[in-house]
Amino acid sequence: MPPPRLIVGLGNPGKEYEDNRHNVGFWFIDQLARQLQAPLTPQGRFLGRVARIGELWLLQPMTYMNLSGQAVAALARFYKIAADETLVVHDDLDLPPGTIRLKQGGGNGGHNGLKDIQARLASPDFWRLRLGIGHPGERAEVVNYVLKAPRREEQDLIDPAIDRCLTAWPLLATGDYAAAQRQLHLKTI
Template structure:
């Protein structure tokens, strides 16, 4: 597998959205940027906050969630980054807080950010790092739910999962998605297998 060249964290711009469940992708990219000592700066032509380290790009779209594809495709086309070299980190209603799943392609599960990225790339072949936020139990409550901060105990589970994702980064950076999946897909409370 090719190593990822573009890491996209999904979220909404603006201080009022910072702690929302829907901004989980932004949280990860900010943490990864800190770890890799990459500074993110606004870049108008890429519609987002962008940072670079060698061949690796980090992107936080500033287009609002439902137009995320505009930012992704602008940067990917400019630097000739292929869909299977893109990793998108996003909140996932279908996984409990603390759950995580790394996969390539597939549907969008009604996630507006993924939907727009698929539409702009014309293929679903990019990688997704799906981090669970749980479901409110009622579809009519979803918008309200994702635009609120997690409860304290949920935040602790999400933070622990994001740390696991950061720990799996060296495997992801090498394009070793199978090893990253093994490290990430252990059940909560189970120690990860050591290589």
């Protein structure tokens, strides 16, 4: 597999959203940018905050979750980054807090950010780093749930999951997705 050239963390911009479950992709990108010593800066052309490290781009779309594909497509098209060279980090309701899954392609599971990225890239073949946030139990409660901060016990599972993803970064950076999956999919409890 080719190594990733674009890492996208999904979330919603603004102070009122920064601690929401929906922003775990932003949390990961913030920490990866610190680890790589690559400060994120606003780039209007790419509708987000970006950092560049050689051929690698980090992106936090500032378009709000449901329009994330606008920013992803703008950067990917400008730099001719293929879908399979893109890794999208996002929250996943179907996984318990602290669970991580890495996969390429597939559906969007009702995630509006993924749906918009698939539509604007005209491909589902990008990689996804799925960070579990749990499910509220009732479908009608999903919007309210993702736009609230995790409970302390959930945060205590999510934070170490993000740390595990950062530990796996050297494998992801080289495109060794199989080794990264073996490392990330391990049960830690």
